[in-house]
Amino acid sequence: MRAVIFGASGLLGRRMVRAFGDMTVTGTGFSRTAGALVAVDATSADAIARLLGRERPDIVVNCVGERRPAVWAGEPDRARAGNVDAARLIAKGARRCGARLVHISSDYVFDGMAPPYQPDSLPNPLNAYGRWKLTAEHAVRAACPDAAILRLPVLYGPVRFAAETNLTEIAHQVAAGAPVQLDDVCVRYPTHADEAAEVCRRLAEVLVKGKHLGSVAHWSAEQGLTKYQMAHLIARRFDLPAGHLRAGEADAAAGDRPVDARLDCHDLLAALGPVRHRLFDIEFPAVVEPWLTPAAPVRGRRKDRA
Numbered sequence: 001m002r003a004v005i006f007g008a009s010g011l012l013g014r015r016m017v018r019a020f021g022d023m024t025v026t027g028t029g030f031s032r033t034a035g036a037l038v039a040v041d042a043t044s045a046d047a048i049a050r051l052l053g054r055e056r057p058d059i060v061v062n063c064v065g066e067r068r069p070a071v072w073a074g075e076p077d078r079a080r081a082g083n084v085d086a087a088r089l090i091a092k093g094a095r096r097c098g099a100r101l102v103h104i105s106s107d108y109v110f111d112g113m114a115p116p117y118q119p120d121s122l123p124n125p126l127n128a129y130g131r132w133k134l135t136a137e138h139a140v141r142a143a144c145p146d147a148a149i150l151r152l153p154v155l156y157g158p159v160r161f162a163a164e165t166n167l168t169e170i171a172h173q174v175a176a177g178a179p180v181q182l183d184d185v186c187v188r189y190p191t192h193a194d195e196a197a198e199v200c201r202r203l204a205e206v207l208v209k210g211k212h213l214g215s216v217a218h219w220s221a222e223q224g225l226t227k228y229q230m231a232h233l234i235a236r237r238f239d240l241p242a243g244h245l246r247a248g249e250a251d252a253a254a255g256d257r258p259v260d261a262r263l264d265c266h267d268l269l270a271a272l273g274p275v276r277h278r279l280f281d282i283e284f285p286a287v288v289e290p291w292l293t294p295a296a297p298v299r300g301r302r303k304d305r306a
């Protein structure tokens with residue numbers, strides 16, 4: 001079996017390549033193409049067609065996205081291209097080469113006012129990122145009607161710079177010791193990128209066997225936490241001072257972040273069978289520990305969505 005993972009240089013894509021490691025897997029990057037990654041501009045239909053024509057995959061996974069708030073605000077054309085145009089072109093390419101497609105989307109398509117959200121709940125994105133993710137879903141469905149759209153909540157996992165995820169950025173703030181206010185209203189469901197990748201792998205298997213699930217699937221960890229609660233968990237686990245941490249409501253007050261966009265996963269669980277949930281309390285220490293030193297690099301090329 002052959003798989004192509006678009007966006008394999010990113011947080012999720014890197015774990016996806018591992019999860020599909022028993023297949024012949026080709027990963028693409030754009031600005032980061034170290035190792036075996038192939039450089040592909042996903043806003044170029046020709047570049048996508050060339051790659052898919054060469055690799056002839058059974059399954060395509062699209063992890064391309066532009067989730068940096070600085071780009072939504074400052075370079076909307078680029079953010080739209082990375083989120084919407086790339087999604088449409090990859091979906092067209094997958095259909096043309098006869099591969100099944102899993103397209104990664106986000107819980108930010110919901111407004112967070114009435115959780116839990118089912119795959120057929122009415123989306124109502126609050127910010128540009130959520131609107132782009134929703135527009136991308138529509139484009140994918142039109143271009144490749146049998147694609148599976150997998151919506152995920154905020155992810156954590158091994159990172160290359162602290163700001164690559166909310167969790168590692170918060171860990172850095174806890175360790176830095178400077179006064180910091182963290183939102184204590186919006187509830188997130190941090191999900192390990194390896195768990196998301198494993199679910200995607202299982203979903204891909206089901207699709208390749210020719211099964212047709214609903215076009216949208218949800219996956220999420222079960223434990224809900226605010227950023228402030230995550231900070232306290234980190235401080236407690238590593239015996240760090242917590243007096244500089246203040247509970248705030250910045251994300252909620254801004255009005256463009258869902259307060260609670262919990263995704264209901266029962267449909268996908270029924271289709272896949274038992275899936276091992278990775279428990280946040282058990283997983284987070286290994287992920288944050290390397291970032292608890294003030295010397296660790298905070299910013300890399302990419303900045304996490306808020």
Ligand SMILES: NC(=O)c1ccc[n+]([C@@H]2O[C@H](COP(=O)([O-])OP(=O)(O)OC[C@H]3O[C@@H](n4cnc5c(N)ncnc54)[C@H](OP(=O)(O)O)[C@@H]3O)[C@@H](O)[C@H]2O)c1
Pocket residue numbers: 006007008009010011012013028029030031032033040041042043062063064065066067081082086104105106107152153154155156302
């Ligand atoms: N991270 C989260 O918390 C989260 C939560 C829910 C859903 N998602 C969704 O999951 C997907 C993956 O997210 P992520 O966190 O892994 O993102 P990420 O770390 O920012 O990685 C994004 C990937 O997209 C690639 N890319 C961006 N523009 C491209 C272009 N024009 N052509 C080709 N590749 C391009 C990047 O390549 P280079 O870096 O090499 O340029 C990178 O491989 C996205 O759809 C995102 O919206 C993420």
